Amino acid sequence: MEGRAHMESKNKEELIADLLALYGTELKRIAFMYVHDHALTEDILQEVFIACFNNLDHFRGESSYKTWLVKITVNKCKDSLRRWSIRNIIYKPKIDMQKLHHSSPESTYITKVEDIELVEQVMKLPMKLRDVIILFYYQECSVEEVSSILNININTVKSRLFRARKKLEESMKGGDHEWRIN
The missing domain is CATH 1.10.10.10 (Winged helix-like DNA-binding domain superfamily/Winged helix DNA-binding domain)
Structure with missing residues (x-):
């Protein structure tokens, strides 16, 4: 997986820092695809890691940390879309x-x-x-x-x-x- 035993041996702050380093860019990309606003994307990412920090003790390990964080990110994006009624995003394709x-x-x-x-x-x-x-x-x-x-x-x-x-x-x-x- 992600070296779960290694990850779990860390304190909460270290684990959050590692998860942010590992998945922050990908989560940011997901959020931006939903909301197409850099400031709102940063806010959502912050909400994701606050939720992660607050709920880390309840993480059951039924999925990978990545899957769990993507799920939180998608839910935070949907919440944001409902709150702000944002309906359009433009995908910036990766350049080959x-x-x-x-x-x-x-x-x-x-x-x-x-x-x-x-x-x-x-x-x-x-x-x-x-x-x-x-x-x-x-x-x-x-x-x-x-x-x-x-x-x-x-x-x-x-x-x-x-x-x-x-x-x-x-x-x-x-x-x-x-x-x-x-």
């Missing part, structure tokens, strides 16, 4: 340097436009479908991890992924390209 060196400016532009269109369509999905897409594709969580994070059955995750892909394919067919979400 090899693609940049081997592609023309035109193809780079087209790819960027297509990425933005896809993200816009993802953000229009109902929250239940959006959650599984963000966690499965953008955060590269397994179906089992998505199930654990969202507290839903594995078959429900699979069903939501199927429905989300279908909706995305339908919504993207209106443009110049045929879209296929794998």
Whole structure:
């Protein structure tokens, strides 16, 4: 796992510091994908680690620390979205340097436009479908991890992924390209 025995031998403050160092960047990315606001992302991350600190004694070890922290992060993001009624985010894709060196400016532009269109369509999905897409594709969580994070059955995750892909394919067919979400 994560060297749980090693992690548990530390005091609470050391463990929180280690978890922040290990997962802080990834949790920040997840939060930003939900709220698309740097200041709000920092606030959410702070809330996540406060919740982690306050509930560390209740951590049962049924999942990894990472899964537990991602679940807390997703819940804090949803709380924030409900509180502030924020409905739009824009995903900033990771830059693949090899693609940049081997592609023309035109193809780079087209790819960027297509990425933005896809993200816009993802953000229009109902929250239940959006959650599984963000966690499965953008955060590269397994179906089992998505199930654990969202507290839903594995078959429900699979069903939501199927429905989300279908909706995305339908919504993207209106443009110049045929879209296929794998």
